[in-house]
Amino acid sequence: xxxxxxxxxxxxxxxxxxxxxxxxxxxxxxxxxxxxxxxxxxxxxxxxxxxxxxxxxxxxxxxxxxxxxxxxxxxxxxxxxxxxxxxxxxxxxxxxxxxxxxxxxxxxxxxxxxxxxxxxxxxxxxxxxxxxxxxxxxxxxxxxxxxxxxxxxxxxxxxxxxxxxxxxxxxxxxxxxxxxxxxxxxxxxxxxxxxxxxxxxxxxxxxxxxxxxxxxxxxxxxxxxxxxxxxxxxxxxxxxxxxxxxxxxxxxxxxxxxxxxxxxxxxxxxxxxxxxxxxxxxxxxxxxxxxxxxxxxxxxxxxxxxxxxxxxxxxxxxxxxxxxxxxxxxxxxxxxxxxxxxxxxxxxxxxxxxxxxxxxxxxxxxxxxxxxxxxxxxxxxxxxxxxxxxxxxxxxxxxxxxxxxxxxxxxxxx
Amino acid sequence: xxxxxxxxxxxxxxxxxxxxxxxxxxxxxxxxxxxxxxxxxxxxxxxxxxxxxxxxxxxxxxxxxxxxxxxxxxxxxxxxxxxxxxxxxxxxxxxxxxxxxxxxxxxxxxxxxxxxxxxxxxxxxxxxxxxxxxxxxxxxxxxxxxxxxxxxxxxxxxxxxxxxxxxxxxxxxxxxxxxxxxxxxxxxxxxxxxxxxxxxxxxxxxxxxxxxxxxxxxxxxxxxxxxxxxxxxxxxxxxxxxxxxxxxxxxxxxxxxxxxxxxxxxxxxxxxxxxxxxxxxxxxxxxxxxxxxxxxxxxxxxxxxxxxxxxxxxxxxxxxxxxxxxxxxxxxxxxxxxxxxxxxxxxxxxxxxxxxxxxxxxxxxxxxxxxxxxxxxxxxxxxxxxxxxxxxxxxxxxxxxxxxxxxxxxxxxx
Numbered sequence: 001x002x003x004x005x006x007x008x009x010x011x012x013x014x015x016x017x018x019x020x021x022x023x024x025x026x027x028x029x030x031x032x033x034x035x036x037x038x039x040x041x042x043x044x045x046x047x048x049x050x051x052x053x054x055x056x057x058x059x060x061x062x063x064x065x066x067x068x069x070x071x072x073x074x075x076x077x078x079x080x081x082x083x084x085x086x087x088x089x090x091x092x093x094x095x096x097x098x099x100x101x102x103x104x105x106x107x108x109x110x111x112x113x114x115x116x117x118x119x120x121x122x123x124x125x126x127x128x129x130x131x132x133x134x135x136x137x138x139x140x141x142x143x144x145x146x147x148x149x150x151x152x153x154x155x156x157x158x159x160x161x162x163x164x165x166x167x168x169x170x171x172x173x174x175x176x177x178x179x180x181x182x183x184x185x186x187x188x189x190x191x192x193x194x195x196x197x198x199x200x201x202x203x204x205x206x207x208x209x210x211x212x213x214x215x216x217x218x219x220x221x222x223x224x225x226x227x228x229x230x231x232x233x234x235x236x237x238x239x240x241x242x243x244x245x246x247x248x249x250x251x252x253x254x255x256x257x258x259x260x261x262x263x264x265x266x267x268x269x270x271x272x273x274x275x276x277x278x279x280x281x282x283x284x285x286x287x288x289x290x291x292x293x294x295x296x297x298x299x300x301x302x303x304x305x306x307x308x309x310x311x312x313x314x315x316x317x318x319x320x321x322x323x324x325x326x327x328x329x330x331x332x333x334x335x336x337x338x339x340x341x342x343x344x345x346x347x348x349x350x351x352x353x354x355x356x357x358x359x360x361x362x363x364x365x366x367x368x369x370x371x372x373x374x375x376x377x378x379x380x381x382x383x384x385x386x387x388x389x390x391x392x393x394x395x396x397x398x399x400x401x402x403x404x405x406x407x408x409x410x411x412x413x414x
Numbered sequence: 415x416x417x418x419x420x421x422x423x424x425x426x427x428x429x430x431x432x433x434x435x436x437x438x439x440x441x442x443x444x445x446x447x448x449x450x451x452x453x454x455x456x457x458x459x460x461x462x463x464x465x466x467x468x469x470x471x472x473x474x475x476x477x478x479x480x481x482x483x484x485x486x487x488x489x490x491x492x493x494x495x496x497x498x499x500x501x502x503x504x505x506x507x508x509x510x511x512x513x514x515x516x517x518x519x520x521x522x523x524x525x526x527x528x529x530x531x532x533x534x535x536x537x538x539x540x541x542x543x544x545x546x547x548x549x550x551x552x553x554x555x556x557x558x559x560x561x562x563x564x565x566x567x568x569x570x571x572x573x574x575x576x577x578x579x580x581x582x583x584x585x586x587x588x589x590x591x592x593x594x595x596x597x598x599x600x601x602x603x604x605x606x607x608x609x610x611x612x613x614x615x616x617x618x619x620x621x622x623x624x625x626x627x628x629x630x631x632x633x634x635x636x637x638x639x640x641x642x643x644x645x646x647x648x649x650x651x652x653x654x655x656x657x658x659x660x661x662x663x664x665x666x667x668x669x670x671x672x673x674x675x676x677x678x679x680x681x682x683x684x685x686x687x688x689x690x691x692x693x694x695x696x697x698x699x700x701x702x703x704x705x706x707x708x709x710x711x712x713x714x715x716x717x718x719x720x721x722x723x724x725x726x727x728x729x730x731x732x733x734x735x736x737x738x739x740x741x742x743x744x745x746x747x748x749x750x751x752x753x754x755x756x757x758x759x760x761x762x763x764x765x766x767x768x769x770x771x772x773x774x775x776x777x778x779x780x781x782x783x784x785x786x787x788x789x790x791x792x793x794x795x796x797x798x799x800x801x802x803x804x805x806x807x808x809x810x811x812x813x814x815x816x817x818x819x820x821x822x823x824x825x826x827x828x
Contacts, residue, residue, distance in 0.1 A: 021559055021701050022559075024701075025559060025560070025561060025700070025701070028561060029558070029559055032554075032558045033558075126556060132699075132701070132702035132703065132705065133702075133705055134548075134551075134552035134555075134556030134557065134705065137548075137551060137552065137555060137556055138548035138551065138552055138556070140446075141548075141551060141723065141727065142540060142548030142551050142552070142720070142723050143548065143719065143723065144443070144446045144447075144722075144723050144726050145435055145436075145439060145442075145443055145718070145719050145722030145723050145725075145726065146439070146719055147439060147442060270684070270687060270688075270708060273684060273687050274684075280706075285546075285719060286439070287435050287438075287439070287546070287715045287716065287718060287719040287722075288546035288547075288709060288710065288715070288716050288719035288720075289546070289709065289710045289713075289715070289716055290709060290710075291546065291547055291548065291707070291708060291709035291710075292694075292706070292707070292708035292709065293705070293706070293707060293708075294684060294705060294706035294707075294708065295702060295703065295704060295705035295706065296702065296703045296704075296705075301701045301702070301703070302701065302702050302703055304559070304701060305557065305559050305560055305699060305701040305702040306556070306702075308558075308559030308701075309555065309556050309557065309558050309559050311559075312558050312559065313555065
């Protein structure tokens with residue numbers, strides 16, 4: 001029997017996890033794939049003396065590119081320079097590429113998928129969103145009969161860990177972040193996670209798949225969790241909410257609206273119970289209603305699970321593009337509308353020398369408002385939730401309110 | 415462009431939902447399928463005068479069987495007599511069949527998949543488990559790199575609705591069932607739902623896929639929710655649990671253990687928050703860890719979503735079997751072990767003229783035990799949770815205890 005030979009490019013966390021998982025479950029994988037498989041090359045510029053895979057390491061990409069035995073490669077290098085170049089060169093030669101590189105897919109997905117189709121091979125990226133959670137295939141294959149109306153997800157494990165830590169251990173943001181860094185959940189420079197860029201890339205991939213147009217990161221309003229205070233978490237808990245960093249893309253009458261920002265999530269919503277480093281993605285289809293996918297959104301083994309699943313699919317379909325996954329790339333971005341044109345409810349916390357006297361003004365501005373009680377609430381503070389109004393209007397009303405009080409926080413509701 | 419012609423067999427709830435969804439989202443579906451499609455026949459013995467699909471109805475299966483234009487048929491008739499016969503006849507001719515018929519798949523899945531493979535067509539059954547929730551493909555495709563260790567699911571919406579109603583509205587079982595019947599969630603004869611047979615079939619399908627051996631319903635210990643009392647729900651809530659009807663198949667050192675029965679589920683487990691008619695399935699893989707899939711487990715539109723997704727996949731792969739889904743059928747059932755040989759914790763409620771005096775005996779029998787407090791607990795009653803012990807042993811100890819008290823309830827923990 002012919003043996004399918006695979007190249008793994010990048011031997012970092014995900015790359016080494018992929019190689020280890022492949023050899024651990026090789027027999028099972030070959031059985032499910034109905035053919036023999038082996039990893040022929042591992043591309044990495046570093047040396048790994050004593051590695052059990054020592055004979056497979058190479059430093060020169062052209063060896064992979066020029067080996068006709070290689071029909072499937074896993075790009076686990078990250079970044080958008082070499083990874084982009086290598087992926088294009090492989091796909092142009094009809095070599096399928098699977099990847100966990102969310103940045104590259106969010107940036108160049110439409111082009112790379114098109115290139116794969118043109119060369120009768122596949123570009124798969126199950127591992128780019130939600131780590132090991134099956135989400136890309138369920139979205140474009142299992143829900144293919146649906147018009148997708150909305151995707152709302154907890155797409156970043158680091159921020160979810162920090163928010164969980166803040167609530168359960170009453171740690172302020174800085175301490176919770178430090179704890180996440182100590183455990184290796186957050187990078188030394190944590191900005192890509194906590195300011196939302198990582199979640200944004202994943203949302204772009206899901207949105208592009210669901211709505212058929214390339215959603216670039218620039219189309220998404222993005223704000224992170226740096227400003228969330230323990231006081232806010234206490235208020236919102238009293239009103240029956242938790243705070244999560246939510247990637248949200250939604251079809252409105254005016255067009256698509258996409259945001260990554262902290263949001264109040266009602267405890268009756270399954271997303272509100274998703275804690276620690278777990279991710280969850282809720283997809284609403286016109287026929288299926290709400291479905292939710294939950295699991296470890298990151299980590300060596302979970303991500304490797306998705307990469308190897310893609311490798312299996314790519315090997316099974318060498319020389320045939322099977323993916324219905326595709327989206328258009330267009331300079332016209334009129335299908336997106338500004339997020340502030342969408343109706344939204346917001347939580348507001350204000351401070352003033354006599355906050356209670358503001359209640360009348362707030363009610364005049366917003367109509368019926370939920371004021372949130374809190375034990376030992378200072379008299380100088382007031383928190384409330386507005387009804388659903390266009391966000392432009394909310395901001396106008398808050399501008400008026402700010403003449404009489406200090407607006408300390410504004411958090412949207414999901 | 416050639417138009418792929420489809421036959422729909424059975425125009426009940428799922429059949430009519432499938433036809434309606436197809437025409438509602440036809441343009442989108444054809445785009446995702448990259449070809450034109452139409453429903454040519456609808457097979458049903460009844461008349462549907464005035465139906466917008468009137469010209470498609472036929473009563474004679476042989477018309478479908480003998481029409482070479484039909485390459486894909488949806489079997490939405492239910493039952494295992496005609497459905498079985500028609501499915502075999504179609505697959506033998508190389509016509510792909512998609513179905514929501516869990517009874518047929520649980521009974522004859524191995525044979526029908528084999529028949530499809532032999533004739534280079536496909537037998538798909540995404541809609542047979544979890545309604546519209548993507549679960550079959552994620553399990554066999556996205557998690558293909560994993561050794562599955564455990565599947566635990568809320569697989570029946572009717573019983574989950576009844577249990578939710580009992581907790582939130584404090585209705586006893588009979589009244590909650592009557593309410594479910596009034597709303598159309600439960601049949602007039604509700605036994606297939608409430609005694610666990612429906613959940614059992616779905617567990618068999620998931621287990622067969624995950625472990626590669628046909629799991630027949632007879633291999634599964636099955637008990638329903640008729641005996642759950644409000645008193646039990648109050649006790650377990652005090653201990654931090656909810657009660658759910660759980661289908662569980664698990665790999666143990668001795669072999670596979672499969673049960674469908676009510677179980678205490680810790681509130682920290684995402685399954686415990688799954689309420690109303692929703693279903694959720696938790697799959698544990700050796701690499702991915704726990705993943706969870708959640709959504710509407712039944713209903714016309716949700717189920718149709720899964721059926722049409724299967725139709726799309728079948729049309730895209732006419733004349734090529736693409737499914738890695740497969741399992742062996744074997745008369746040897748030694749891979750299954752009796753459920754009582756597995757270690758388990760159980761909740762026990764006992765009654766005696768002076769229950770408190772039993773505490774010493776219970777502790778002697780079980781070692782450390784969690785006694786559960788309850789407001790206004792009657793002195794004649796005691797509830798506790800045992801440590802994890804082989805269930806055979808638990809039953810021996812309970813037999814001794816029953817000499818001194820009336821054992822009113824025993825519910826396993828997940």
